[in-house]
Amino acid sequence: MGSRIAQLSMSGVALLIGLLLVGQLRSQARPTEISTLSAQDLSTLIETLSDRNRELRSGLSDVQEQLREYRLAETQGQSALDVSREDLRRIAAFSGQTAVIGQGLILRVNGELDPIAVNDLLNELRNAGAEAIAVDQVRITAGSVCVLGTGTLEIDGTQIGRSFSIRAVGDPDGLLTALQRPGGIITQLKLFVNATIDASQAQSVEIPATREDLQPRVAKAVP
Secondary structure (H helix, E strand, O other): OHHHHHHHHHHHHHHHHHHHHHHHHHHHHOOOOHHHOOHHHHHHHHHHHHHHHHHHHHHHHHHHHHHHHHHHHHHHHHHHHHHHHHHHHHHHHHHOOOOEEEEEEEEEEEEEOOHHHHHHHHHHHHHOOOOEEEEOOEEEOOOOOEEEOOOOEEEOOEEEOOEEEEEEEOOHHHHHHHHHOOOOHHHHHHHHOEEEEEEEEEEEEEEOOOOOOOOOOOOOOOO
16 A cells, blocks of 8 residues: 555656646747737637646646545554454453453462362352453363362363462452352352362452463354
8 A cells, every 4th residue: 555655646746747847848949939829829828728727736636635545545454453453462362362461359279179169160250250260370261171180170181289279350349249249159169168268359460371272173263
């Protein structure tokens, strides 16, 4: 787009310079011809030159308008590109492909939790509006699930010990209220598991990017 505008600008300038040179050469080549013209011929010549001048001004105006349109299109195209890039950054952050940081909540767990209890905690955070979650250094994505491995908990193939942390980025008040409400997930777990769960708000919570391959194996984008 930039090269096209430059070419058009050069063409317009060349056209104007050419017209000026032609007019100057003609006036120098025939300096005495005008004095031999009759009044009617002079009137016709003036009218012809006036018409030609109007045509040139109209042509110049058209070129300038095209230049404005090209520059506007270039600006709008760049703006659309910037918006697309920002959308891609948000999608990458939300899906887990990039690390994120923000205010949120930190859960410190110590004790015996089974996979169901861990998944319940993660689902409660999702439902409360958490924008990104990690268990220790494992980023939780749409396909992440806690399972019982060889004698220990595992998430996405990574072992989770008896003591671990769950970090979530989101509204700290909303997340904490959802977890600690009467009859909520923490209250229920304390009745059935032998573990301590401490929740605290934080102004800066960093969540790593996932190490998993998020490329769909079956699904394809609809054109």
